[in-house]
Amino acid sequence: MTNSMRQSKLFTKTRKEAPSDEVSKNAELLIRGGFIHKEMAGVYSYLPLGLKVLRKIENIVREEMNKAGGQEILMSAFQPKENWEKTGRWDGLDVLYKVSDSQGREVALGPTHEEIVVPILKNYLTSYKDLPKALYQIQDKFRMELRPKSGILRGREFLMKDMYSFHASQEDFEKFYEQMEGVYKTLFERVGIGHITYLTFASGGTFSKYSHEFQTITSAGEDTIYVDEGSGIAINKEVMSDEVLSQLNMVKENLVERKAIEVGNIFDLKTKYSAPFDLSYTDDKGEKHPVVMGCYGIGLGRLMGTVVEALADDKGIAWPETIAPFKLHLLSLGEDAEVLKEAEKVYESLEEAGIEVLFDDRAGLSAGEKFSDADLLGMPYRAVVSARSMKEHGIELKKRIEDKGKIVTLEELIKKLVP
């Protein structure tokens, strides 16, 4: 899809009513707006508008991973059974999809890629000079969730960014890990939920300094976290205890309980996956050591759904500028020839200026329908060309999140929106 689009040509249509089998706000609004299509429980297809959002999120993630020194790869979704047997997860991971072909060969559909990335590294990593390395990919993951729910927040197939880092020592890993904390913060700010996303201490089993989730406050969340607004840090309920509080220098009285959704995690793997595959390197003294690993995940679909959950109002979605499918929704109202001519002119000028614009040029719709659609679809800016706006010699410009617009000239409009 190009930067601009006529709504009359867009193949999806909006719906007034939400499907009865969806309860979550993100699924309801995304389906009504024609962003996604449900295939089965926990499995969704992305339609033009939805894919545009997903790609924008993807690009932000990619940019940040590249900045952090990550190198992008794309690993296979089909994964050999032997690799999973080596780590004990063929039978140990109950979300694993196992498929077999007509020859009876069994393979796994990748729910995560430690079992793939580590053997790949074995081919190229031998010396301390080869370290550190960070590899990432953006790929569909498959997990047999017993109960998918909350629209695109928890699915059986979902797009995920997973990065794996490889280090000569725990110290080197920790340095990188701390850098990733900052990278993730920037990333969530860029997609528009930085203000409600908290670095959250979490861990299964023993408490570790190096297992963090990034939790975004939303009532649709599956997790309960305790937020210290002052420090901007939170603790997952799972690991909450007096001991943990004292380790973190946090005071119980300052904490607020919130529902939240995990939008990302960063993880200390130590040698859990390098050991079974004997991924090791030789140091400058000729001694062999296992490689220390970390992993860093972000579910992109979940991130998209979280943005919807967190920023939508009762009229519809309100996309942040950075990930909106289009920056501007241009509406022509009425069938008056002069108005239509003017709207066309405005559209072409915006297109020429390189502004991402969705032009609601559909004929025969009432103003109310066009306004409602604009609110539902949630572009950050809405511009109206109508008999009324022409009488005032301009274009009515309104932000999605504001109630009142104002009349601007075409030049002012372009100046405001030009990238």
Added chain:
RNA sequence: CGGGCUGUCGUAUACCGGUAGUACGUCUGUUUUGGGAACAGAUAGACUGGGUUCGAUUCCCAGCAGCCCGACCA
């Protein structure tokens, strides 16, 4: 995986052991146009399989699918 609920045009719903109705959508036409317009016409439906019955979309059983609560969630 335990528990609960539900399957009727594309969507949302109604009625019924005996011709399946309405609204929205969609299509055609006319009139409308600043917050989901009006009229006329058209379109399209009982999850699957078995059982009971003269007759099942309706009752029973099984399967499948979906939703909700819980458990689980590298």
